[in-house]
Amino acid sequence: xxxxxxxxxxxxxxxxxxxxxxxxxxxxxxxxxxxxxxxxxxxxxxxxxxxxxxxxxxxxxxxxxxxxxxxxxxxxxxxxxxxxxxxxxxxxxxxxxxxxxxxxxxxxxxxxxxxxxxx
Amino acid sequence: xxxxxxxxxxxxxxxxxxxxxxxxxxxxxxxxxxxxxxxxxxxxxxxxxxxxxxxxxxxxxxxxxxxxxxxxxxxxxxxxxxxxxxxxxxxxxxxxxxxxxxxxxxxxxxxxxxxxxxxxxxxxxxxxxxxxxxxxxxxxxxxxxxxxxxxxxxxxxxxxxxxxxxxxxxxxxxxxxxxxxxxxxxxxxxxxxxxxxxxxxxxxxxxx
Ligand SMILES: [Zn+2]
Numbered sequence: 001x002x003x004x005x006x007x008x009x010x011x012x013x014x015x016x017x018x019x020x021x022x023x024x025x026x027x028x029x030x031x032x033x034x035x036x037x038x039x040x041x042x043x044x045x046x047x048x049x050x051x052x053x054x055x056x057x058x059x060x061x062x063x064x065x066x067x068x069x070x071x072x073x074x075x076x077x078x079x080x081x082x083x084x085x086x087x088x089x090x091x092x093x094x095x096x097x098x099x100x101x102x103x104x105x106x107x108x109x110x111x112x113x114x115x116x117x118x119x
Numbered sequence: 120x121x122x123x124x125x126x127x128x129x130x131x132x133x134x135x136x137x138x139x140x141x142x143x144x145x146x147x148x149x150x151x152x153x154x155x156x157x158x159x160x161x162x163x164x165x166x167x168x169x170x171x172x173x174x175x176x177x178x179x180x181x182x183x184x185x186x187x188x189x190x191x192x193x194x195x196x197x198x199x200x201x202x203x204x205x206x207x208x209x210x211x212x213x214x215x216x217x218x219x220x221x222x223x224x225x226x227x228x229x230x231x232x233x234x235x236x237x238x239x240x241x242x243x244x245x246x247x248x249x250x251x252x253x254x255x256x257x258x259x260x261x262x263x264x265x266x267x268x269x270x271x272x273x274x275x276x277x278x279x280x281x282x283x284x285x286x287x288x289x290x291x292x293x294x295x296x297x298x299x300x301x302x303x304x305x306x307x308x309x310x311x312x313x314x315x316x317x318x319x320x321x322x323x324x325x326x327x
Contacts, residue, residue, distance in 0.1 A: 008203060016277060
């Protein structure tokens, strides 16, 4: 059994948690017009790496809070656990974040407001 | 089982289908070492609030909310349990929870917090006796040793697969624990406790 360190409850059995899938998927803003193909990458495409994966987890049977986790899908090693809305802090976690194809996707680029140039 | 309609606000007992007291023990034991009872119609309020609003709620209700997650505070027979960084469960004697609810609802703080009466959604069981920790540890993977689970400690976990809140009210020779579960799971939890408590001797009786 995997032991997961909940940021609020401490070390608990994996059975108390549920995995919410890939983390850091930003929704494109409505003001940024993108193609259906680009939107479908946001909506349907999920990463399934062999190695370090950044996931969202919820302590379902405990405090019911969400958090992020960097986990190795081969060894099941938990590299780091960090709060919702944060980015990974360890070198391995950072690398996994930056090397993800999503960082260069049109959908993610469209998730931040357009820079308006002065008229 | 009869089909009595459920009445809201009155509270339904998890014991309603049971004839009390129930005593289960091996013949070798003189008396049961665990006492189990339901605290009937205990008032329960769920509060969602930010850290800054805790003080104001404490001032209004008299509960001490300066707690960490999975901690309990007791004051004049009332308990507050911290369920998460912004979530609390207030326990109050039967009927008084509606007064507390009204009090919070009529204060301007209600614009920043959420108060939900969960009295009927949850069922509170009281466990006391020498072997309570051993009984509970049969159903969950929490370290219940007095050194790590002392007075005013609480935990949310699965007990025999049913989601519960376990709180230690008193840690001494005759430990007193509170086990709060979903009302719909209460009968199952009771049956499980009576079954699991057999070896220690267990008596389920009405709350005194
Ligand atoms: Zn937790």
